[in-house]
Amino acid sequence: MPDHTPELSPEPDLQAAPAATATSALIKLEKHVTDTWVLSRSDEALPDQRPAIVPLALWQYHADRDDLAPWLPSDTELTPALAASLEKAALVAVDFPAFTDGRGYTLARLLRERFGYAGEVRAIGDVLIDQLYYMSRCGFDALALREDQDIESALNALKAFSVSYQPAVDLSEPLFARRLRER
Amino acid sequence: MYRYDSYDQTLVDERVAQFRDQMDRYLAGKLGEEEFRPVRLQNGLYIQRHAPMLRIAIPYGMLSSHQLRALATITRRYDRGYGHFTTRQNLQLNWPAQEDVPDILADLAKVQMHAIQTSGNCIRNTTSDQFAGIAKDEVVDPRPWCELIRQWSTLHPEFAYLPRKFKIAVTGATEDRAAIHVHDIGLRLFLNDAGELRFRVLAGGGMGRTPMIGEVVRADLPWQHLLTYLEAIVRVYNQFGRRDNKFKARIKILVKALGIEEFTRRVEAEWAHLKDGSQTLNEDAVNEARTHFPEPDRRPVAESAIVAYEKLRQENRAFARFVTNNVMDHKVPGYKAVTLSLKRREHAPGDVTADQMDAVADLAETFGFGELRVTHEQNLVLSDVPVDEIEALWQQLEALGMANPTVGTLNDIICCPGGDYCSLANAVSIPIAQAIQERFDDLDYLYDLGPIDLNISGCMNACGHHHVGNIGILGVDKKGEEYYQISLGGNADDDVSLGKILGPSFYREDVPDVIDKVLQVYVEKRLDEERFLDTYRRIGHQPFKERVYA
Numbered sequence: 073m074p075d076h077t078p079e080l081s082p083e084p085d086l087q088a089a090p091a092a093t094a095t096s097a098l099i100k101l102e103k104h105v106t107d108t109w110v111l112s113r114s115d116e117a118l119p120d121q122r123p124a125i126v127p128l129a130l131w132q133y134h135a136d137r138d139d140l141a142p143w144l145p146s147d148t149e150l151t152p153a154l155a156a157s158l159e160k161a162a163l164v165a166v167d168f169p170a171f172t173d174g175r176g177y178t179l180a181r182l183l184r185e186r187f188g189y190a191g192e193v194r195a196i197g198d199v200l201i202d203q204l205y206y207m208s209r210c211g212f213d214a215l216a217l218r219e220d221q222d223i224e225s226a227l228n229a230l231k232a233f234s235v236s237y238q239p240a241v242d243l244s245e246p247l248f249a250r251r252l253r254e255r
Numbered sequence: 256m257y258r259y260d261s262y263d264q265t266l267v268d269e270r271v272a273q274f275r276d277q278m279d280r281y282l283a284g285k286l287g288e289e290e291f292r293p294v295r296l297q298n299g300l301y302i303q304r305h306a307p308m309l310r311i312a313i314p315y316g317m318l319s320s321h322q323l324r325a326l327a328t329i330t331r332r333y334d335r336g337y338g339h340f341t342t343r344q345n346l347q348l349n350w351p352a353q354e355d356v357p358d359i360l361a362d363l364a365k366v367q368m369h370a371i372q373t374s375g376n377c378i379r380n381t382t383s384d385q386f387a388g389i390a391k392d393e394v395v396d397p398r399p400w401c402e403l404i405r406q407w408s409t410l411h412p413e414f415a416y417l418p419r420k421f422k423i424a425v426t427g428a429t430e431d432r433a434a435i436h437v438h439d440i441g442l443r444l445f446l447n448d449a450g451e452l453r454f455r456v457l458a459g460g461g462m463g464r465t466p467m468i469g470e471v472v473r474a475d476l477p478w479q480h481l482l483t484y485l486e487a488i489v490r491v492y493n494q495f496g497r498r499d500n501k502f503k504a505r506i507k508i509l510v511k512a513l514g515i516e517e518f519t520r521r522v523e524a525e526w527a528h529l530k531d532g533s534q535t536l537n538e539d540a541v542n543e544a545r546t547h548f549p550e551p552d553r554r555p556v557a558e559s560a561i562v563a564y565e566k567l568r569q570e571n572r573a574f575a576r577f578v579t580n581n582v583m584d585h586k587v588p589g590y591k592a593v594t595l596s597l598k599r600r601e602h603a604p605g606d607v608t609a610d611q612m613d614a615v616a617d618l619a620e621t622f623g624f625g626e627l628r629v630t631h632e633q634n635l636v637l638s639d640v641p642v643d644e645i646e647a648l649w650q651q652l653e654a655l656g657m658a659n660p661t662v663g664t665l666n667d668i669i670c671c672p673g674g675d676y677c678s679l680a681n682a683v684s685i686p687i688a689q690a691i692q693e694r695f696d697d698l699d700y701l702y703d704l705g706p707i708d709l710n711i712s713g714c715m716n717a718c719g720h721h722h723v724g725n726i727g728i729l730g731v732d733k734k735g736e737e738y739y740q741i742s743l744g745g746n747a748d749d750d751v752s753l754g755k756i757l758g759p760s761f762y763r764e765d766v767p768d769v770i771d772k773v774l775q776v777y778v779e780k781r782l783d784e785e786r787f788l789d790t791y792r793r794i795g796h797q798p799f800k801e802r803v804y805a
Contacts, residue, residue, distance in 0.1 A: 149494075171290065171293075171416075172293060172376070172416050173416065173498060174376075174413075174414070174415065174416025174417055174418075174493055175493060175494055175498075177412065177413040177414075177415075177416070177493070178413055178490055178493050178494055181413055186528055200290055201286075202277060202286075202290070202294050203415075203416075205412070206410075206412035206413070206415055207412075209412035210412050210413055222285065225276075225280065225285075228276075229273075232269060232272075232273045233266065233269045233270075233273075233410070234265060234269065235262050235265050235266050235269075236266075236410065236412075237266070237406040237407060237409055237410065237411075238406075238407055238411055238412070238534070239532075239533050239534060240412050240413070244533055245533060246407075246482075246533055246534050247262055247406065248403070248406065248536075248540045248543065248544075249533065249540065251260070251262070251543065252539050252540060252543065
């Protein structure tokens with residue numbers, strides 16, 4: 073068993089299963105889609121429904137299951153060891169406990185650019201229309217919007233800009249290089 | 256100066272459209288107050304004590320006459336016919352209606368201006384030396400580098416929700432006029448022994464309630480790596496800066512908590528991954544940026560004109576006063592940089608009316624190739640005036656009330672808007688500045704005192720840079736009453752220092768008397784031509800304290 077195993081009761085599945093829900097407001101690859109995953113925030117036990125996105129520590133404990141995926145708290149330090157363990161996950165969610173917490177943007181870029189994670193990277197939590205454009209630039213390809221957000225506005229917000237100065241996950245060439253190339 | 260191409264223009268236009276939609280959703284009740292807040296802040300819009308305030312970016316202080324006229328028109332159409340230049344080289348409108356802001360931003364975009372990231376917890380407008388490109392002590396022109404930083408930081412997708420605001424300042428001169436030691440990142444361009452361009456990179460400086468002097472992260476960064484290195488620093492800050500307490504969230508707190516060695520280790524470890532990435536600069540990219548800052552087409556100035564100018568200076572006392580204080584030497588013989596003083600008793604420091612803006616735009620075209628600079632001392636500069644036109648310029652400035660020959664003196668006060676406008680302020684600051692200017696209005700006395708920076712902030716956010724004033728005044732609130740704390744010995748230049756608090760704070764009406772006593776001690780104790788700051792450093796705090804609290 074790996075060293076970072078969290079302390080859990082010996083039979084976590086025997087506890088009452090926590091509430092877990094799928095979102096109706098999921099945007100994936102810039103389209104409104106039906107969510108097939110449920111999200112559980114309980115550190116104690118797995119939900120009944122599957123497939124389920126569960127806290128990182130719980131996922132690590134059950135990492136051999138295909139129908140589970142981890143979500144990372146925003147203060148996760150993405151070490152090479154952790155990143156390597158995430159490779160086998162079907163999706164990795166990154167939590168925004170508040171939309172003003174910008175750590176998730178860095179986490180997504182590191183997952184994509186540093187560790188080459190190719191699966192779905194999903195933003196969960198306080199995910200709002202006006203942050204989606206930056207999220208998508210940083211490598212989030214799935215955006216689980218807070219339930220009160222308007223899907224139409226969200227899809228439009230993703231198209232707010234047609235040009236960027238800096239490279240990010242969506243674009244490898246900075247504008248200064250593009251200008252020189254087009255000169 | 257920098258001119259937009261179609262990409263810059265598209266980006267700014269799209270930003271206006273984005274904000275218009277956000278404002279519409281807010282006004283329709285579809286976007287909550289809390290959620291609108293960072294969105295409006297990153298478009299320059301504050302909600303202030305009396306009205307919204309809009310802060311317009313003036314990238315590294317460079318402004319064209321055309322833009323200044325547009326600003327004058329905007330202040331007439333949407334505000335009360337004046338604007339306020341800030342200590343970060345920006346312009347603030349104090350009375351716009353919030354629903355007009357998308358239209359104001361659209362008008363700004365027409366003259367290649369915006370209010371992007373002038374507030375909020377993001378990378379703010381990069382500031383620089385107001386004499387960039389013309390200073391005699393300049394080693395490297397910082398403006399092309401500032402522009403590269405502006406583009407890199409504008410709408411940076413990863414760094415829009417940092418723990419706190421983030422400010423970068425750049426200098427390329429021997430004397431630091433950009434206060435790089437008190438910025439989140441300070442950059443100094445220099446040439447190493449082999450003649451290669453390098454950056455000295457400081458991090459963790461800042462003012463606010465915990466003032467700190469920046470520490471060296473990299474003493475000699477090769478220029479190619481500027482952007483990747485900045486990205487590494489800001490990424491480390493974004494991940495590890497504190498988010499639990501807004502008063503401990505600036506990068507200076509992180510640098511102090513980790514220690515500069517550990518902070519540097521993390522930056523270097525991050526940079527190891529980013530180094531040589533696609534944002535690595537090459538000669539072509541930098542040369543392209545440099546083409547935006549050509550030497551203006553200066554006509555030769557005859558030796559006889561220089562002689563005549565010096566002669567006039569000998570003969571005309573008023574002109575001599577103006578030249579000594581408000582005219583700065585230029586790297587090209589026969590040219591000078593002239594500071595237009597925005598410090599008058601009738602106005603808040605840094606305030607300028609729409610009519611003055613129009614008049615100054617005309618002056619910039621007549622006397623200065625249509626370009627202006629905004630200084631962090633809240634004045635304006637015409638950077639390329641031939642000496643044989645300075646007298647004519649001076650006369651026109653007199654008529655406009657902008658020739659106050661007090662630049663660099665006690666009367667050239669740096670001051671935040673304070674409690675008259677700002678909802679954060681504990682106390683008013685403008686009336687304090689006015690009371691001091693009124694008390695010390697004798698030019699001979701001001702000149703005898705020599706260079707003294709007097710800086711006033713209405714609260715510990717330190718927008719008036721009181722920590723680095725030779726004399727700093729801070730408004731504090733005690734049980735709902737306004738008091739003022741005085742500090743001495745601050746300095747924003749190369750031998751940077753933070754002021755030390757003199758002692759218990761004072762009533763508003765006593766402040767001019769206290770300043771008077773401080774100045775008396777200086778005049779009595781100074782040796783020869785010693786500056787106030789040097790006398791203070793030599794004799795220390797005690798003599799001042801004893802006199803003031805006697």
